[in-house]
Amino acid sequence: MATLEAVLDTIDKNIDVSKERLFDFLRIKSVSTDPAYTGECQRAAEWLSNELESLGYKAEVRPTPGHPIVVGHAAAKRKDAPHVLFYGHYDVQPADPLELWTTDPFEPRLQQGKEAQEIVARGASDDKGQLMTFVEACRAFEANGGLPCEVTFLFEGEEETGSPSLPGFLAQYKAELSEPALALVCDTGMWNAATPAITIMLRGLAQEEVVLRGASHDLHSGMFGGPVVNPIHVMAKIIADLHDAEGKVTLSGFYDGVPELPEEIAEQWRSLNFDEMAFLQSIGLTTVGGETGRSVMEQIWARPTCDVNGVVGGYTGKGSKTVLPAQASAKFSFRLVGTQDPKKIVDRFRAFVRERLPADVQAEFVSHGASGALRLPFGSEPLKRARRALSEEWGVEAALTGCGGSIPIVGAFKRDLDMDALMIGFALDDDRIHSPNEKYSFTSFRKGTRSWARVLAALAA
Amino acid sequence: MATLEAVLDTIDKNIDVSKERLFDFLRIKSVSTDPAYTGECQRAAEWLSNELESLGYKAEVRPTPGHPIVVGHAAAKRKDAPHVLFYGHYDVQPADPLELWTTDPFEPRLQQGKEAQEIVARGASDDKGQLMTFVEACRAFEANGGLPCEVTFLFEGEEETGSPSLPGFLAQYKAELSEPALALVCDTGMWNAATPAITIMLRGLAQEEVVLRGASHDLHSGMFGGPVVNPIHVMAKIIADLHDAEGKVTLSGFYDGVPELPEEIAEQWRSLNFDEMAFLQSIGLTTVGGETGRSVMEQIWARPTCDVNGVVGGYTGKGSKTVLPAQASAKFSFRLVGTQDPKKIVDRFRAFVRERLPADVQAEFVSHGASGALRLPFGSEPLKRARRALSEEWGVEAALTGCGGSIPIVGAFKRDLDMDALMIGFALDDDRIHSPNEKYSFTSFRKGTRSWARVLAALAA
Numbered sequence: 001m002a003t004l005e006a007v008l009d010t011i012d013k014n015i016d017v018s019k020e021r022l023f024d025f026l027r028i029k030s031v032s033t034d035p036a037y038t039g040e041c042q043r044a045a046e047w048l049s050n051e052l053e054s055l056g057y058k059a060e061v062r063p064t065p066g067h068p069i070v071v072g073h074a075a076a077k078r079k080d081a082p083h084v085l086f087y088g089h090y091d092v093q094p095a096d097p098l099e100l101w102t103t104d105p106f107e108p109r110l111q112q113g114k115e116a117q118e119i120v121a122r123g124a125s126d127d128k129g130q131l132m133t134f135v136e137a138c139r140a141f142e143a144n145g146g147l148p149c150e151v152t153f154l155f156e157g158e159e160e161t162g163s164p165s166l167p168g169f170l171a172q173y174k175a176e177l178s179e180p181a182l183a184l185v186c187d188t189g190m191w192n193a194a195t196p197a198i199t200i201m202l203r204g205l206a207q208e209e210v211v212l213r214g215a216s217h218d219l220h221s222g223m224f225g226g227p228v229v230n231p232i233h234v235m236a237k238i239i240a241d242l243h244d245a246e247g248k249v250t251l252s253g254f255y256d257g258v259p260e261l262p263e264e265i266a267e268q269w270r271s272l273n274f275d276e277m278a279f280l281q282s283i284g285l286t287t288v289g290g291e292t293g294r295s296v297m298e299q300i301w302a303r304p305t306c307d308v309n310g311v312v313g314g315y316t317g318k319g320s321k322t323v324l325p326a327q328a329s330a331k332f333s334f335r336l337v338g339t340q341d342p343k344k345i346v347d348r349f350r351a352f353v354r355e356r357l358p359a360d361v362q363a364e365f366v367s368h369g370a371s372g373a374l375r376l377p378f379g380s381e382p383l384k385r386a387r388r389a390l391s392e393e394w395g396v397e398a399a400l401t402g403c404g405g406s407i408p409i410v411g412a413f414k415r416d417l418d419m420d421a422l423m424i425g426f427a428l429d430d431d432r433i434h435s436p437n438e439k440y441s442f443t444s445f446r447k448g449t450r451s452w453a454r455v456l457a458a459l460a461a
Numbered sequence: 462m463a464t465l466e467a468v469l470d471t472i473d474k475n476i477d478v479s480k481e482r483l484f485d486f487l488r489i490k491s492v493s494t495d496p497a498y499t500g501e502c503q504r505a506a507e508w509l510s511n512e513l514e515s516l517g518y519k520a521e522v523r524p525t526p527g528h529p530i531v532v533g534h535a536a537a538k539r540k541d542a543p544h545v546l547f548y549g550h551y552d553v554q555p556a557d558p559l560e561l562w563t564t565d566p567f568e569p570r571l572q573q574g575k576e577a578q579e580i581v582a583r584g585a586s587d588d589k590g591q592l593m594t595f596v597e598a599c600r601a602f603e604a605n606g607g608l609p610c611e612v613t614f615l616f617e618g619e620e621e622t623g624s625p626s627l628p629g630f631l632a633q634y635k636a637e638l639s640e641p642a643l644a645l646v647c648d649t650g651m652w653n654a655a656t657p658a659i660t661i662m663l664r665g666l667a668q669e670e671v672v673l674r675g676a677s678h679d680l681h682s683g684m685f686g687g688p689v690v691n692p693i694h695v696m697a698k699i700i701a702d703l704h705d706a707e708g709k710v711t712l713s714g715f716y717d718g719v720p721e722l723p724e725e726i727a728e729q730w731r732s733l734n735f736d737e738m739a740f741l742q743s744i745g746l747t748t749v750g751g752e753t754g755r756s757v758m759e760q761i762w763a764r765p766t767c768d769v770n771g772v773v774g775g776y777t778g779k780g781s782k783t784v785l786p787a788q789a790s791a792k793f794s795f796r797l798v799g800t801q802d803p804k805k806i807v808d809r810f811r812a813f814v815r816e817r818l819p820a821d822v823q824a825e826f827v828s829h830g831a832s833g834a835l836r837l838p839f840g841s842e843p844l845k846r847a848r849r850a851l852s853e854e855w856g857v858e859a860a861l862t863g864c865g866g867s868i869p870i871v872g873a874f875k876r877d878l879d880m881d882a883l884m885i886g887f888a889l890d891d892d893r894i895h896s897p898n899e900k901y902s903f904t905s906f907r908k909g910t911r912s913w914a915r916v917l918a919a920l921a922a
Contacts, residue, residue, distance in 0.1 A: 033778070033779065033780035033781065033782065034778065034779060034780065035779070093782060094776070094778065094782060096776075096778070097679075100678070160782075160783075161780055161781060162781070203683060205683070205783070207781045207783075209781070214745075214746070215744040215745050215746055216744055216745030217561070217744070217745075217893065217896050217897065218558075218895065218896045218897070219744060219895070219896060220865075220866065220894055220895040220896070221766075221768050221770055221794055221796070222664060222666070222796060222864070222865045222866025222867055223761065223864075223865050223866055223890070223894070224744070224761065224865070225761070225766045225768050225794075225796050225865060226751045226752070226755075226757075226760030226761050226764055226766045226796070226865070227749045227750050227751040227752075227755075227756075227757040227760045227761065228744065228746065228750060228751070229746070229748075229750040230768050230769060232700065232769040232771075232772050232791075233700060233701070233703075233704065233768075233769060235697070235772075236696070236697040236698075236699075236700030236701045236769070236772075237697075237700075237701040238697075239693065239694060239697030239698075239701075240694070240697045240698040240700075240701035240702075241701075242694075243694065283676040283677055283678070283680060283685065283689065284675075284676050284677030284678075284821075285675070285676055285677075285689065285690070285821045286820065286821055287690075287819075287820035287821050288688045289688050289689060289690040289819065289820070289821070290687045290688040290689070291687070294687075294688075295688075296687075296688040299687030299688045300684065300685065300686070300687050300688065303687055305682075305686040305687045307682050307686050307691050307694075307785055308691060308693040308694060308697070308774075308775065309682055309775050309776055309781065309782055309783060309784050309785070309786070310693075310774065310775035310776040310777045310782065310784070310786070311693050311696075311697075311772055311773065311774050311775060311777070311789070312772065312773045312774075312777040313769075313771065313772050313773075314769065314770050314771030314772060314792070315555070315557075315770055315771040315792065316771045316772070316773040316790075316792075317494070317495065317555065317557070318494060318495060318496070319494035319495070319622055319829065320494065320622060320623070320668045320670070320770065320792055320794070320829035320830075321494065321554060321555060321621075321770055321771065321792075321895070322621075322666070322668075322770060322794060322866075322867075322895065323770050323771070323895055323896075324768055324770070325770070325771070328772065329777075330693075331775070331776065331777075331781055331782075333682055333686075333781070333783060335682070335683060335686050335687070358748075358750065359747065359748035359750070360745075360746045360747055360748050360750070368780065368781035369781075403683070403684075404681075404683045404684050404685070404686060404687070405681065405683030405684055405783075406683055406783075429684070432678070433681055433684070434679065434680070434681040434782070434783065434784055435678050435679045435680060435681070435784075436678065436679070
């Protein structure tokens with residue numbers, strides 16, 4: 001315990017230097033979905049590898065069919081220490097719309113928020129800031145005699161695009177990567193600014209882009225409008241048909257494998273006293289939408305969705321253009337829960353679209369990945385220890401929560417490496433991840449780093 | 462008649478020089494809808510004014526709240542000659558999508574088409590090429606003793622954006638512009654490459670842009686998807702609801718004032734033996750869409766429509782982005798016929814949209830202009846003379862046709878100046894106006910110029 005206190009002291013004393021290292025990392029424009037930033041993704045991977053090497057660890061930037069993956073290894077100070085795998089991702093979402101950022105998304109800065117200082121930058125919260133809480137905790141251990149656990153580091157660069165290269169990578173390096181007994185994943189959030197959380201449920205995600213094509217080229221809407229099919233109208237009908245009046249998704253068999261919430265979990269969630277109105281007001285809304293009769297929390301953590309993430313067709317510039325467009329496209333995503341089968345849902349969706357194509361309209365489908373939902377066992381010994389460690393740092397019992405987002409790697413760890421994962425993160429709901437002016441509470445950064453120190457110590461106790 | 466023959470000879474001898482003048486005009490990027498091209502619109506107006514002055518005419522570039530209008534005056538060689546007003550527009554549609562052009566849209570070139578040489582450039586057909594057929598006909602008269610008619614020239618630069626400044630301009634210069642007895646408008650097409658046409662019906666046009674706003678900012682579709690309203694879904698429902706299964710527009714009262722076709726016109730149109738399949742195949746289609754049971758020709762010339770000209774919302778770049786968008790927008794246009802009231806239809810449309818807004822979604826409406834349909838008297842003396850002149854040039858009886866597009870100025874001439882208009886043009890259906898690789902048949906340019914010489918002579922006979 002003397003060592004842990006020393007480690008926590010080191011973290012607090014060096015927190016400004018830690019922040020500067022994070023700022024360096026945030027300046028790298030590692031947007032994974034846009035080929036224009038391929039070089040920046042490579043640079044982010046190399047930056048991380050250098051960080052690990054600066055701590056005396058072995059580290060490598062390994063190529064994949066997409067962006068590279070960083071693997072590192074750190075020994076523990078004790079031979080019989082537990083071995084954990086820490087996962088994070090260095091890629092970020094696109095920064096657009098750029099005009100809505102107060103300052104350059106890739107020039108991090110500290111600002112005074114309502115309750116704490118905040119780090120503002122693309123990736124500040126998702127996931128560079130979170131990832132660095134763990135690395136900085138390791139750094140503090142190294143300054144105090146070494147790590148209590150053996151650690152394998154795994155940093156990928158394609159999380160924001162569905163981690164297409166990861167399954168192959170895990171298969172290729174299975175022997176090496178399946179050595180650890182437990183995965184630690186830092187890509188989730190706190191219950192609120194005062195209450196830490198461990199995430200025990202994740203929604204799955206299937207993403208499909210649809211391009212509809214009609215006439216061979218854009219036409220004058222006066223000279224051709226009437227008898228000529230308009231692909232925007234066809235796309236609108238498809239989108240409109242996907243939900244019924246009660247907000248349910250109309251794909252046949254969509255709710256196969258969607259369980260009602262177990263009473264045990266429902267009770268714990270109710271005890272969290274979630275404030276729906278405050279949640280809605282924080283994003284400018286007043287009314288619970290979606291499925292009639294389902295609460296906000298249930299819908300986000302435990303119900304599946306279908307959302308159109310983007311649509312475009314015809315003339316979208318300033319003013320008007322009397323064009324009858326030849327094409328319309330839309331990006332669809334399905335959030336999945338329980339045992340919903342991503343492949344079956346994609347197949348049903350494509351059939352649904354095809355059934356709605358009039359004569360002369362062709363559909364092209366582009367898959368952007370599909371992975372099922374995940375529910376973790378929540379009576380395990382590591383979970384109990386981590387929950388206690390978090391409760392000690394924050395002075396309040398850590399919540400066991402769901403998460404509306406997807407972390408496909410957690411499913412891959414279970415499926416490909418037979419490894420459970422502890423999902424612990426320090427993001428807040430108002431971090432504006434994927435949105436302009438993304439931020440990460442400086443308290444999350446400091447106490448997150450301290451939390452990891454406590455969790456590593458607890459796992460090794 | 463000796464003079465007319467000499468004028469026609471002059472036209473033929475100088476046609477290559479005429480073409481070079483048109484090419485100069487086409488190089489000016491006078492895109493009226495995009496503020497980035499305001500200077501180019503000014504330049505196009507000055508270029509036209511200089512052209513008229515080079516013919517010895519008085520000409521002025523006059524300011525408007527939008528792009529300037531050119532007014533010119535040319536005397537006739539005889540004192541008692543009829544006085545006509547010639548209208549054309551120097552503005553063009555945006556050239557995008559640029560990547561679909563084979564060559565630079567503003568670097569005109571001549572290419573060998575299937576049946577004739579073609580001039581390829583944005584505006585080659587709509588309306589710079591057409592406008593210049595009249596100016597070049599005047600030039601040929603000047604080389605042969607002068608014009609048979611007195612001519613007032615009126616060239617605007619906002620036709621492609623609904624001519625917002627024209628009504629005010631006509632009011633301001635009413636005394637001057639209402640002196641001519643007849644307007645000549647060259648912004649319409651031939652029946653086919655061999656058969657000239659005079660257009661006697663035009664559809665009206667009402668254009669409305671709708672912006673829907675939900676949450677205060679874009680959100681992560683995992684962290685918020687489910688209970689949070691998606692404006693793209695709301696827009697899709699609105700668009701889908703606008704047509705019923707028979708292709709009819711569902712706005713209440715939309716068909717008030719839509720007449721069935723008079724048998725006299727229906728019979729003339731049937732005699733044109735329009736080839737629906739060839740028309741559809743020319744644009745990559747095989748099936749008549751739109752209103753069930755209505756022919757292509759009837760739908761385009763004599764039936765109203767509702768089309769979405771553009772839609773955009775959320776992430777539309779490469780790859781995927783798990784965003785729940787805060788906004789979606791769409792540009793709607795209504796083609797109108799008979800006595801449909803544009804104002805009433807816009808009001809009904811806005812009410813239709815508002816009725817479909819769920820809680821927390823606001824709609825903003827932007828009007829891009831609204832004008833009613835027009836039907837011209839088709840037993841008048843000038844119409845008979847012009848029809849005969851065209852028939853002589855082309856060796857086949859000129860057709861009396863409808864037009865699916867809008868030429869708001871023709872309505873304004875009637876309403877504000879009490880002046881009928883002869884709509885004669887030489888565009889072809891496959892000119893790709895408003896689309897990439899717009900072209901104008903060189904035959905249209907040469908014989909169009911000759912046709913105007915014959916029409917001017919006939920009106921003065």
